[in-house]
Amino acid sequence: MRRKCCGRTNRKLRHLTVPRPRLDRAGLWDSCSHVRIEVINTGTELTLGNTLNTHGAWFGRELFKLGLRIERQTTVPDGEAIREALSESVSRADAVIVTGGLGPTSDDLTREITAGVLGIELMTDEAAIRSLEAFFAARNKAMADSNRKQALVPVGADVLPNPNGTAPGVYVPPRLNGKGNAAVFLLPGPPRELHPMFREEVVPRLRALAGVEAAAGALELKFTGVGESDFNQAIDARLAMVPGLEYGYCAHIGEVDLRLIGDETAREAGRKIALDEFDKFLISDDGTSLPEAVLKLCRARGWKLATAESCTGGLIASRITDVAGSSDIFTHGFVTYANEAKRDVLGVPEELLKLHGAVSEPVARAMAEGALRVSGADVAVAVTGIAGPGGGSEDKPVGTVWLAWAVKGGHTIALRQIHLRNRKDFKLGVSQAALDGVRKLAL
Structure with a gap:
């Protein structure tokens, strides 16, 4: 049975018809019935x-x-x-x-x-x-x-x-x-x-x-980099065939949670179906958040992490430091909003800023490499973009962002994305993509 946990659905739900509890002579509910x-x-x-x-x-x-x-x-x-x-x-x-x-x-x-x-x-x-x-x-x-x-x-x-x-x-x-x-x-x-x-x-x-002795079993799998509609198209029908399984999706900015409720056999069957299709997008299957997962992976690799942020204004660093124990992994969080800050703090060459503009692949790469160099960390992520509502152009519309990840002794990866959202959601979506890139590198 499918239930939506975020109040959105595109099809009717199939509800179970259950009797109301009755009071016995001791004034207790019949524990075999549904409690409203x-x-x-x-x-x-x-x-x-x-x-x-x-x-x-x-x-x-x-x-x-x-x-x-x-x-x-x-x-x-x-x-x-x-x-x-x-x-x-x-x-x-x-x-x-x-x-x-x-x-x-x-x-x-x-x-x-x-x-x-x-x-x-x-x-x-x-x-x-x-x-x-x-x-x-x-x-x-x-x-x-x-x-x-x-x-x-x-x-x-x-x-x-x-x-x-x-x-x-x-x-x-x-x-x-x-x-x-x-x-x-x-x-x-x-x-x-x-x-x-x-x-x-x-x-x-x-x-x-x-008369409750044991709670119903639940399993929550968190995914990023994949949409709710992808789940619906790829695995919805197969999940519906699992006996005794109740499932639902909850979509957030840059993340989808899949909740599986049922006995252990049903939950594991649902988990296998989901991971067979979307294993590389899995953040966790134990409720661990993306920042927590990133820090855990970096800790396992012995990595120190730094961030260089322009359009997100420190949100990536904030999400990382919301996690207890992050201080042993996270070393520096640079908020270089102005071009002068990118140049003076991270060493981004002036000519790159003049030739390509702040929102560009060369500048994003230079920001990530500068953060790596200045901090002495093992991996650094940088973001620079146009949150809007103004400031866009024909070749760089509002919502454009360049992300870059630099690894000590390795190479730098850069990626262009478009996040067509309001400023708050734009920043959250970009921070999600930035953290997911670190997750993939650590894997």
Whole structure:
């Protein structure tokens, strides 16, 4: 079965029809059935775009580790919009995770709305009050009266302790839900509070309710230098024939991820199909990123690496140094944006710049060789191009880039590419091509 993991597809998906879990006498879900989990993220700052909603991707990853999936996600502003979203979710889902709206201000209404939707009264939990008082006392601050509302809990619900903030979480077990069999979790919005509470308080309860012991197996293969349509044309039909295999593609700038889900036999069958066709484009099959793979290969060869960047403005060096431990491989990152910098820092001859222009094969080669010479590294990559939106010409249109790779004691390779993207994506695409060239040399 094919599923798209980036929200794009050019054909209908084949969905499995699965029964909803039923509650047994102990109040647990039938573990043999499909568990429907919905997430409601609340906060006007999310719907206005002032704050990036990172919860969705994070919950997806964490739940998949448990062998569970998110059925649906909803983002709503603070206030009464939560009521409609929660009413819908608790009537059809088996577990609902709500984030945000547990603070002390007037627009923090998640507790009150949840109690109203489920038909449960609110009560002040004395243990929660003591915890709040201790939180403020430890910081030599007086607790405001408004914080007392954070100790309100639906009758019969569990209070989830929050050592990292003032907002306790709430767990309403399925037996208290008069609208269905959904378990409801109310969690604080800030990640520093939400993440530990989810792992310590929510995960054990979900495991117990779902009877989850082993997570579904997944394998992610990362490729670069090949497009999503190439996969669709070359291997899609063969992957679809593998029994028990769910697969999907996620395309990024200069990269395609292939996700294989199923038992070990199905995953390995899918992996073989992909590598038989695209082995030379493989970055990793263990989630390792391209910069991580490049550094690993350079380390294996005993290489030191340097970069010389014009149009990418230091992005290649930034991506490399985002990887912990890069300092033992990466020596120099030259950002020579102006022609004078190319000349004075890297030793690019003035006549090359005048005769061919900064965006040219001779200058790219001279930049790579200059970076190699000045840094003393074993391999260097250089890029020079026209990011746009202006600055192009008939023979050098916007999007043109020259890349060059120089190896100590070896030769210099140069390559011309066209990246027709906005400036940000142009820089990312060029950095991807530059790193991929180092990967190929190291191989």
